[in-house]
Amino acid sequence: MTRNSQGRPTNRSLASHDCKKGKTRWSKDKRHRGGKGIRTNQSREGTKPEVDAAGHIVYRMTTGKRKQTLCFFMKNKQRVKFVLDPQNMAMVCPAWLDIRHKARSGNVQIKNVCLDDPEAEFAIRLLLDISHGNKETRENLKSATARELWYVSEIYNWLGRPRFLRTPAMEFYRSRCLRRSNVPFISPETIARGIQNLISQAKGLRMVENWLLLGVVADRFGLSNVRKDVENAIVLSCRGDGSSIMDRARRVCTPGEWESLQSLGFRDERLWLDRGERINRIFDTLRLLIEQVINFEAGILPNESLFNIWSENNIAPCGECRPLPMNTLIRALMAERLWPLSAKSYQGSVNDLLEALEVAGRSMGIHEFADSCNPYTHFLGNRILYSTGEVHA
Ligand SMILES: [Zn+2]
Structure with missing residues (x-):
């Protein structure tokens, strides 16, 4: 079993390639939520989780009067709630109205995202923290795992790909009258730094656990060099019988991971x-x-x-x-x-x-x-x- 940067066991390993031996290591570790109680995001920068009277996890990102709670239902009937400032969200996230509509009907789902994964919770908390102006949490991206970065890219899409943060000067404007700040929501350079750190720690792209997912991240954040490197690594794995590392990935991927990997043309004939x-x-x-x-x-x-x-x-x-x-x-x-x-x-x-x-x-x-x-x-x-x-x- 492998562990992520928080020292928690991670779930399944998608792909990791041992360049020297020329073999690909695949593992199917058990999904692990770490049992009861507060178990996520304790050691990283950002809003700390609390446990409410009903035993659900709550992240309070605002203490203001206006609040909107997003409630995610886990498979084990536990819930993770994010208490948000709706005005703030409306000013920063283009997809907020749609998200709020679904939140009010109690049914918040995110495409390709398995909410039971601790990495998904990390990504949701991180991007909602950033939406509330907690810029320091962006530093977490530099030490994120490949799967965490992939979830960040999915959540980023879900929020409508916000481009800029809210600034104090924007308080004077109504939520629909957007005055954009010039502070980027997430700069591609930050994501690139995170990927670079992963690659240098693992001593090579194909040694990074779940490296294929970095192709999706690179595509979403316009990091063409990383995308090219991932594609090149796939070409190196293509065999004469038409199989490649993508076939092995398909066997261990979650449906969401596979859906987003498929959108990149990594099984095209040109490879x-x-x-x-x-x-x-x-x-x-x-x-x-x-x-x-x-x-x-x-x-x-x-x-x-x-x-x-x-x-x-x-x-x-x-x-x-x-x-x-x-x-x-x-x-x-x-x-x-x-x-x-x-x-x-x-x-x-x-x-x-x-x-x-x-x-x-x-x-x-x-x-x-x-x-x-x-x-x-x-x-x-x-x-x-x-x-x-x-x-x-
Ligand atoms: Zn010679």
Whole structure:
């Protein structure tokens, strides 16, 4: 079981990829609400929960005369209530009138949000706190988990994507006469910082628990670079049989998570076309490398144009290169079932292929800390480029 930043056990793990081993870890931890009593959001900045006479959780965000309570019903019949200032909400959140209408009929539901998740409660409290001008709570975003950030993006949509906070000067205006402040509700930079922190702590995007959800967060807050990185990681997982990490995600996602992941086109054909291009590219370069080794063994030197092709593909031998016996190379490729070379019949993912090539390299005594190099060392040096899809010589 994993724990989030509050030290509470989290629920199911959507996806976490161990880059080094080339394997994806999936777990289905039990949902956990931590039992009775106050159990959420105690250690973080923001409104603290209380327990009312009926044993329900209450967040009082206003002490003014005007109040509107949003009441969420949990599966265990417990309720979580948020006591809000309606005027404040009307001035900041575009969807407030609709939310209030539903709150008065006692039926508040939020699309894709499972209210029993502690992360959902965190996100609702956080965004309602911000709506009430509690700007400091935005700092919590910098230490949020991927699932918490995803819930924040869902709640943000539910509130109508508020853009600015209310300022004291706005007190003089009626709620419908909006005078916007220039203080952003949540800046995309804050969300980007949160994602960056997660990635650096986990030492890589695919090592972050539930990293796929960061794609949704990035999409909602316009962080195109993060979205591109998530999409790239999915391309690396696409296999020849049409499956990818998305299929594994589908098995463990909540219906809400799956709904929002589906909206991003992460199962489009273009991802498999991209996979095909990268696989072809790797096999083409490997073929060039083998020709090079054969030629050198036969004592044939390359002409200028062939040497240029090797250089473009980063496999040209350098002055320090030691010869690589053809037999050794073929044996290592055979052991990884990569010989004879055939990009068309290769069914694995780009990740699988890069992993197999690395294993083949290690079996030939080639690793990144080796003192000497040979043409295969230079070929392996392309791994980062193959995994980002940026080699298109
Ligand atoms: Zn070399």
